Amino acid sequence: MDPLSQLLNDGHNDRHEVVNARFTAPWALTGGAGARLVAVVVAAGQAWCHVPGSNPVALTKGDLVLLHRTSYAIGNDPRPPTRMAECAALSVTGSSLQGPTRIIAGQYSTFPENGAALSADLPSCIYLSAASWEPQLLPMLVNEASQITLAQRSVLRRLLDLVLVEALREWCESSPARGQAWLRAAWDPIIGPVLSLMHDDVAHPWTIHELAEQVGCTRVSVASRFHALVGQPPLTYLAQWRLNVAAELLENTDKTVTAIAREVGFTDPFRFSAAFVRRYGCSPARYRLGGSSTSAQA
Template sequence: MDVLSDVIAVMRTGQPRSARVAWHAPWAQRFASVPGSAGFQVILQGQCWLIPPDTDPMPLAPGDVVFLPHGRGHTLADSPSTAPVAAACDPDDPRLLQRHRFDAVGVPGGDAPATVTLCGAYQLDPARAHPLLRGLPELIHLPAHLGRYPALRATVELLAAELERPRLGTDAIVPALLDTLLLYMLRIWFDEQPAGTATGWAAALNDPATCTALQAMHRDPAHPWTVATLAAEAGLSRAPFARRFTALVGQPPLSYLTWWRMTTAARLLRESDAPLSAIAGQVGYVSEFAFASAFKRQHGTAPGRYRRAG
C-alpha cells in the first residue's frame, strides 16, 4: 500500500458514520469536540455558516467541504446570530450506522428554504496516531469551484444519493464511499500545499527522494532496511539522504522504520489471531523475543498483554 492508504488503514477503527441532514431556519447546531475522531461537513443545498470556537464565522455554499482532522468542536448555523443548541445530529451516534438520514426542523412548517448537509465522523485510534495526521491543521476548507476536485465531487454525489434513498447494498456502499471521501480530502490538501513553502509531512510526501524511501518502508516493512539501502532506493548518497529524511519527517529513517513496524504490529495484534511469531516476521523480526522487547519499548506493554487488553 502507499503511505497515505497505509496510515489510514492503521489508524482507522470501527465504522465511519454519516447522516444526511435537512435544516430549516432559524437553526444553529453545536457539534461537540470528539477526541480520537475526524469529522466532516458537506453542504449539499442552501447556505450556512461554520462557527469555530476561536475564529471568525465562515460562510459555506453548496459544494463546500469542511474536514476537521482532530474532531474539533464547531457550530453550523443559518446565521452567526442564531443561538446554538446541542447537536441534534451527532456523527458519533451509533444509530447513524443504521439510519443514515436525519431531518432536523428548526421551525415546524417554516417557509425558509432548507439547508441540506452531510455530516460524518471517522473513529481513529489515538494509540496509533501517525504524525502525518497530527500535523494537519484543525480545519481544512475545500471550497466548491467549477471544474475543481471532480473525483471528490463525484464521491459526494454518490454518498448523498445513497443517504437520501437507501436501497439494497447501502450499508456496504456507504462505508466504502466514506473511506474514499476521507482519502480524497487528504489527497487534495497535500497536493495543494504550495511548492517550496510546505513543511513537515506535506513537504515529505512532495519530496521525491523522501517519499520513495517512505513508500519502500511501507511496501515491505519486514525487509532488512539500512540507511544505505533506503538511500539507494531514494537515489541519494547515505549522508545527504539521512539529513533530508530527518529534516522533513522529524525523525531519522531507521527510527521511523521501527515506529512504523511497531504501529503495524499493534494493528495486527488487535485485528488478527495470528501468533506472535508470525506477526514478528511480518514486521521484520526473526526472533520473537527481539520483537517483544521492541514492542514493549514502543507501547509500554508486552505484545500478548496488548492483545488481551484490546
C-alpha cells in the same frame, strides 16, 4: 504505500457512520474528540462549524471541512453550543426529507496506529471553501447523494474516500509551510519510493545502503533528504512505523505477541516488548486490553 493509502485500504477501518441527509432548522450534527477523522460536505444550503478554541466558520454549498480528533458542532446556529459533545459517534438532530440544507458526512472511526504519520501532521480542522478550490470529485459525490440509487451507501463511502484524498492534496499543496512532513515526503520522487519500500515490507531488515540502492541514489542523499522531509532519520522512522503497525495488529487481530513481533521485523519478542513499552508506556498485552498510557508520536 503511503500512510493515507494505508488508512483507506486498511481492512479494519470501519466507516459505518455515514450521513446523507437534509435538514430544517433547528438542526445539528455533532461528535466528540474520540472521532479520528470526520469529513463534512455542504451539498446544499448553509451551515456553521464550531470547533473548540476557534471562531465559528460559516459554510455554504460546496464547502468541505475535515475534523481531526476534535469535538465539533455543525448546524444552523451561528452561536457556539454551551457544551461540546463527548461521545465520538455522530449525532444528528433536525433531519427532514424536504429540508433546504443537505449535509454529507463520513466518520473514520478506527483510524489505525499505522496512520500515525498522517495523524501527527493534521490540524484539528481543515476548511476548504468552494471558492478557493475546484475539486473534480466533489460534484460526483453531491450528485450521488441527491438521488435514490442501488448500492448508494457503498458508493458514497468510496466517493468520500476519494474526496478525502483530493482535499488533503489540496491542503498540502496550498499550505506548504504548515509542516505536513509525510505528505511532502510521500510525493517526493526519491523519498516517496523509500517510504513505499518500508511500508510495503515492514519486516525486512532495511539498511540505508539497500534503500539507496533500490531508488538509485547515494546513501548520503537518501539520508539527508529523508531527514529534511520527514524530520527524522530513515531507520528511526522505520522503527516507529513498525511499532505503529504492531499496535494496530494488537488492537484489531488475535495474533499472538510473538507472531506480531515477527510480522513487524523483530526476531526477539523480548526486544519487541521492551521497544513497545518505550513507545507506548505499557506492554503489548496491556495495550491490547486498552491500557496504553501514551499516544504514538510520528
